[in-house]
Amino acid sequence: MKKRLLAAVMAAGMVLSMTACGSSQTQATTKAAETTKAAAGSEAATTKGSEAAGTEAAASTWKPTTTVSIVVPAGAGGNTDLSARVFAEYAKRMTGADFIVVNANGAAGSVAANQVLSAAADGHTFLYGHNLVNVANIAGVTDYNYTAFKLGPTFALDPAQQFYANPEKYKTLDEFIQAAKANPGKLKACTEVGAYTYYELLAFEKVAGIDLDLVDVGSNSDKIAAMLSGQVDLMPGAYINCKDYLEAKQFVCLGAPTKERYELIKDIPTLTEQGVDLVYPNCEFSFYFPKDTSDDVIAWYDQLVKKMTEDPEVKEAIAKVEMMPYYLSSADSEANDERIYNEIKQIADDLAK
Secondary structure (H helix, E strand, O other): OHHHHHHHHHHHHHHHHHHOOOOOOOOOOOOOOOOOHHHHHOOOOOOOOOOOOOOOOOOOOOOOOOOEEEEEOOOOOOHHHHHHHHHHHHHHHHHOOOEEEEEOOOHHHHHHHHHHHOOOOOOOEEEEEOOHHHHHHHOOOOOOOHHHEEEEEEEEEEOOOEEEEOOOOOOOHHHHHHHHHHOOOOOEEEEOOOOHHHHHHHHHHHHHOOOOEEEEOOOHHHHHHHHHOOOOOEEEEOHHHHHHHHHOOOOEEEEEOOOOOOHHHOOOOEOHHHOOOOOOOOEEEEEEEEOOOOHHHHHHHHHHHHHHHOOHHHHHHHHHOOOEEEEEOHHHHHHHHHHHHHHHHHHHHHHHO
């Protein structure tokens, strides 16, 4: 099944590389980023910004002169969409400018990414999301990664997607792993071609010593439908999308591939606590602008996001969509994207050996 998925990825990549807007970018090179806040900060939500940088965001004289489009590589209702809407609402309250969320789902986020790459570099259009730009490149869906954009600040954090199963089939992570070992290649796990969860599942297979049937079912709503109907056995998911099903006992959470238990999911054990040594990158939601966007524009967004993530009302609004406020400056966001890109690429490279 994995071979069929990879073939689909490559076919999609051939089409998209011909239609992608903007020039091909070289992939990020591996370099030490551990000394930055971005390297350490992805493991704990904070609203204090980068301690490594130790400076306030630069002053800016720019401001929006028309409606700002926040292009979201996802449909309505998920964590990406809902946190973008929190930003849009409070950005308008704080600045008086109009912000709208534009949902552009499809092709592992590249539909939205291409829309932003072709937009004017005037600060009025940016991509909002996590990891998808990098994962699509690693999967071969696109010929560019985060380096095709100018990075803006990071606004929110969602812990790495947890693993959910049907409680009538599996009660614990160990039960699931033992069932998978007894039935190699038989248990189905839902994902999306070229997506964040695809490499998460590949990494899980490797460290758990199992072989799953990875099924491309589409969007978050499609994954949940597949779980509820019994078509699949395992689903990586964001807490906001699964909370109601957990409370209704329709899902059980087997664990989270995070370094620590976050307050948001404090009752969910990590995989490492259960003997499965997997820590996967968190979902850290950043702003990606067209490459030629001016430093003055980026500084304006830096100031705004820092102010918003320190505001108690904004913090509460982010918490209501089951996420955490998390500010990184544009410089630290870029270093963080490089780290995430290299981590996921290493997973792909190791599995290709």
